Amino acid sequence: MGVGDPFGMAITHALASGMGGIRTAGDLVARVQMSRGLKTEAAKEYVAGKLGIGVLDLANEEVMTEVRRELDLGLVYSLPGYARGLEAKRNIAGVLEIPVNCLRRLGKGT
Amino acid sequence: MKKYYVRMGDGYLEQMTREEIKAELEAGMADASEKAKIAPLSESEILHLLEIMTTEARFVSVERGREIVLTTDGVVVTGDDEPSAGIPVCRSTGVEIWERIVCADTAELGNWDYSYKAVKSVVVSEQQIMQRILINTVLPVFYGAMPNLGLYTQPDGPVPNPAELLPQGKISEARACQEEAMEYATKDMVYVAGLLYEAGADGLNFDTTGAAGDADFLATLRAVEILKDKYPEMPIMVGMAGEILLGMHGELYYKGVRLAGLPPHEQAAVVQSAGATIFGPAINTRTNRSFPWNLARALTYVKACVDAVDIPVHANVGMGVGGVPMSEIPSPDAVSRVSKAMAEIGRLDGL
Numbered sequence: 001m002g003v004g005d006p007f008g009m010a011i012t013h014a015l016a017s018g019m020g021g022i023r024t025a026g027d028l029v030a031r032v033q034m035s036r037g038l039k040t041e042a043a044k045e046y047v048a049g050k051l052g053i054g055v056l057d058l059a060n061e062e063v064m065t066e067v068r069r070e071l072d073l074g075l076v077y078s079l080p081g082y083a084r085g086l087e088a089k090r091n092i093a094g095v096l097e098i099p100v101n102c103l104r105r106l107g108k109g110t
Numbered sequence: 111m112k113k114y115y116v117r118m119g120d121g122y123l124e125q126m127t128r129e130e131i132k133a134e135l136e137a138g139m140a141d142a143s144e145k146a147k148i149a150p151l152s153e154s155e156i157l158h159l160l161e162i163m164t165t166e167a168r169f170v171s172v173e174r175g176r177e178i179v180l181t182t183d184g185v186v187v188t189g190d191d192e193p194s195a196g197i198p199v200c201r202s203t204g205v206e207i208w209e210r211i212v213c214a215d216t217a218e219l220g221n222w223d224y225s226y227k228a229v230k231s232v233v234v235s236e237q238q239i240m241q242r243i244l245i246n247t248v249l250p251v252f253y254g255a256m257p258n259l260g261l262y263t264q265p266d267g268p269v270p271n272p273a274e275l276l277p278q279g280k281i282s283e284a285r286a287c288q289e290e291a292m293e294y295a296t297k298d299m300v301y302v303a304g305l306l307y308e309a310g311a312d313g314l315n316f317d318t319t320g321a322a323g324d325a326d327f328l329a330t331l332r333a334v335e336i337l338k339d340k341y342p343e344m345p346i347m348v349g350m351a352g353e354i355l356l357g358m359h360g361e362l363y364y365k366g367v368r369l370a371g372l373p374p375h376e377q378a379a380v381v382q383s384a385g386a387t388i389f390g391p392a393i394n395t396r397t398n399r400s401f402p403w404n405l406a407r408a409l410t411y412v413k414a415c416v417d418a419v420d421i422p423v424h425a426n427v428g429m430g431v432g433g434v435p436m437s438e439i440p441s442p443d444a445v446s447r448v449s450k451a452m453a454e455i456g457r458l459d460g461l
Contacts, residue, residue, distance in 0.1 A: 009434070010182060012442045013427065013461050014214045016171045016449035018180040026215035027249040030179045033459065034216075034250055034313050034345035037387050039422055040178050040459040059177045074248035076210050088248045099343055102244040102310030 022068075023076050025051070025058040028096060035098040050096050071095050114164045117401035117444045121437030124400070131163050131402050132156070138399070138406035146373035148414035151406065155455050159409070162451050163402050168443045172453045179460035180215045181347060181388070181424050183224075183254050183317045202242045209249050215460075218252040218315060219243060225258035226299045227267070233302050237309035244310045252347065253306035254315030257299060257330045259322035262291035269294070272358065288325035288359045295326070299333035304340065313345035313387070320377075321351035323358025324369035327377075331364050331384040338385035348381045349390030349426055350374070353411060375414035382419045388460070391415045392426040397436045401444055405433030405451055412456045422459035425452055432461075 019026030025047055033043040048055045051071070057063040068075055073095065074088030083091055086103065093100040113125040126134070135156055143150040151159070162170060172178075199207075205217045219240055221229050229236055236253070243251055263271040269291045272284035303314045314337070320327040334346055355377060357370025364380055372380065374391040381389045393408040412425045412432070430436035433448045452458045 009428070009440050009442075009445050010180075010214065011212050012169075012440075012445040013449050014180055014212050016169070016446040017176075017178050017453045017461060018213075019177045019215050021180075021213035021215050022209060022248050023213040026177075026179065026213070030181075030215040030460075031250050031312070033179055033422055034387060035343065037345075037421055039420075043179075056175050059174070076213065085246045085248065086244070092248070101307065101312055101343075102241075 020059050020061065020064075022074055023061055024064040025067075028073070028092065029058060031092065031098060031100070032096060047096065114166075115443070116163065117435050117441065118397070119395050119399050119401065119404050119435055120397040121435040121440060121444070123441075126400070126402075128160070128164055132160050134400045134402040135159055135163070135406040138403035139410045141403075142393075142407045142410035146375065146411060146414065148373070148375060148410065149417075151410055151413070151455070155409075156406070158455055159402075159406060159451055162447050162454075163405075169446045170450050171446060172450050176453050178453045178458060179422075179424070181252065181315075181390075181460055182214065182216065182218050183220065183315065183349070183428070200239075202239055202246070205243045205247055205251065209247050214249070216250045216252060216312075217243075217247070218254045219311075220254045220315075220317075224255050224317070225261055226255045226302045227258060227261045227295070229255050229302050230298050233305050236302075237305055240306055240309045240311055250312035252313045252315045253303070253311040254317050254347075255302065256318045256321065257295055257316055257326050257333075258318075259288070259291050259295050259326035259329060262294045263287065267291070267294070285359050285361065288323075292325050292329040292332070295329040296332045296336070299330065300336050300340075303333065303337055303344075303346075307337075307341055307344050313347060315347045315349065317349045317390075318351040318392075319348050320355050323356040324362045325359045326351075327355055327369055328362045328364055331380065334381075334384040334386050345387040346385070347388040347390060347424070348384075348386045349424075350377055350392040353391070353393045373414075374411045375418040378415040378419045378421075378423065382421050386421065388422045388424050389415065389419060390424050390426050392431045393433070395430045395432075395434060395436050397430075401433065401435055401447075404435075405448060408433035408448075409451055409456050412452065412458060416457050416459075424460035425456065425458055427452060427461045 072083045269287045275284040319330045355372040378389045393411045
């Protein structure tokens with residue numbers, strides 16, 4: 001929090017201590033933390049368990065790119081035929097077994 | 111004797127010996143520990159921090175496996191209507207850039223006028239932008255704004271200004287004004303947050319809570335309670351404005367706890383009891399003290415927060431808080447050290 005204040009520092013935090021966002025499993029761990037109120041360590045274990053990988057690989061781009069492709073959880077780059085946006089979030093909700101608010105509110109038919 | 115580059119609290123680049131840095135770390139830690147009556151850092155934690163401070167690299171990062179979740183405030187990348195990076199693209203594009211270029215773990219949509227009261231009149235357009243963002247992005251997206259109780263007092267709002275009444279000795283009148291302002295603020299926060307959640311937002315952020323003192327904080331706690339009652343699954347993040355809660359009213363209580371003067375770890379407990387999902391302590395940086403002094407002090411405070419609650423703790427580490435130097439463009443050498451220390455020593459869940 002608070003990293004939106006001055007120019008250029010948010011990216012410093014993202015690289016120095018962040019999970020890596022959709023490049024890895026950062027968004028997935030964040031979602032589990034938010035929806036289940038878990039501490040980061042517990043949230044990581046939960047996500048790793050659901051994805052069938054080790055906790056260390058959650059921030060491993062090489063492994064997570066393959067996992068995200070295989071489970072169609074959304075990618076940094078938009079490869080044709082792979083899920084994006086709401087479609088990817090529907091897959092995330094299914095794999096992690098967590099609610100994703102916008103699916104209820106925006107995409108009842110997805 | 112070998113000297114290492116260290117920043118001052120205002121960002122100025124200085125040099126100190128290892129012994130001088132260690133003395134600064136111990137003094138900063140003692141300041142927090144004594145003022146808040148909380149546990150000091152252990153000797154091994156001080157040595158770990160000293161190692162982070164004296165490493166020659168300009169940029170440092172966490173050990174593998176110690177990564178934490180990054181949350182933020184506002185659309186950081188850009189926005190042609192925001193005082194941010196000034197790149198002329200809309201906020202929804204800004205969030206997409208944030209997701210796929212910065213690769214942060216979460217994003218936030220916020221209005222240029224970053225207060226719930228101000229957003230109330232444009233909330234429908236905020237809902238539209240939120241919906242557009244959610245269609246095109248994968249990462250969790252918060253909606254954030256400030257409770258900002260000050261906006262409810264004259265000349266900006268309907269309530270007489272307590273800051274004018276207090277110097278006149280009208281203490282009870284000033285308290286009554288703050289209590290009236292709280293009612294307006296809670297109503298606005300519940301209204302705006304509810305509509306953004308119904309538009310699909312993944313979570314809500316009450317940012318810079320307590321900026322106008324204990325009444326500002328209580329108005330937010332009440333809003334959190336009402337929202338969690340109405341939307342039990344709504345993730346709510348409450349970030350603070352400063353380390354010690356100002357007692358502008360002085361006689362406000364929440365569940366039996368007097369709010370005026372609460373230190374961060376007690377703020378965390380109160381926020382948890384209101385039903386919030388994530389707590390964000392804000393520890394002010396002293397510009398006339400060194401960066402090591404400030405970081406050790408901030409770490410002592412946030413570590414006590416982590417120990418005090420079961421909910422995740424994401425420290426505020428923006429400009430001038432959490433040990434980050436108070437300068438317009440903070441240097442990555444200092445910011446990355448804050449990041450690493452907060453994750454590895456503070457044992458935080460996120461920043």
